[in-house]
Amino acid sequence: MKALIQFLDSILKPVRKVLFVVVASMFGLLVIVAFSQVILRFVFNKPPSWSEELARYLQVWFVLLASSICIKDGSHLMVDYLVHYLPNLLKKILKQFVILLIMVFVTVLIVYGTKMLLLARSQTSPALHLPMSVVYLVFPVAGTLMWLESLLVFLKTFPSSGETQLEASPEGLRD
Numbered sequence: 001m002k003a004l005i006q007f008l009d010s011i012l013k014p015v016r017k018v019l020f021v022v023v024a025s026m027f028g029l030l031v032i033v034a035f036s037q038v039i040l041r042f043v044f045n046k047p048p049s050w051s052e053e054l055a056r057y058l059q060v061w062f063v064l065l066a067s068s069i070c071i072k073d074g075s076h077l078m079v080d081y082l083v084h085y086l087p088n089l090l091k092k093i094l095k096q097f098v099i100l101l102i103m104v105f106v107t108v109l110i111v112y113g114t115k116m117l118l119l120a121r122s123q124t125s126p127a128l129h130l131p132m133s134v135v136y137l138v139f140p141v142a143g144t145l146m147w148l149e150s151l152l153v154f155l156k157t158f159p160s161s162g163e164t165q166l167e168a169s170p171e172g173l174r175d
Helices: 002-043 049-074 088-119 132-136 140-154
Strands: none
Touching: 002 049, 002 088, 002 140, 049 088, 088 132, 088 140
């Protein structure tokens, strides 16, 4: 199990570095595009026709790609008020169950995102004239990253040889 964790981590480590730069760049570009659109709308009363569409697509890509970072860090949105009152073993079981649910959801995202990608091959966006397959490519790409990060977090919830079930503390899940 430890070898599989190390293998996945070694594959994902360079991907995470590139992903962080891409996500940060997309966020910066999103801020610039949205800010310029607001300024041009209120100052000149004529924003560029493509700016809203570009901001929307950047936001979709940004959010979905950043989700894999959130899964790795355990910083995704969750309602955990009652979890604090559970015994440690039950907390760990619940965390494993939640990660499995995330993996199921992400699998659905990958499958149907790929179907949407294939259906939209011949369509273009109205303002940017961008192939819609480029826009929908985010679903299988980000979904695969989220699935791999979820798998890694799930595998880390199991104790390694030498620690008990209660001592194992997964990196990607908050206690």
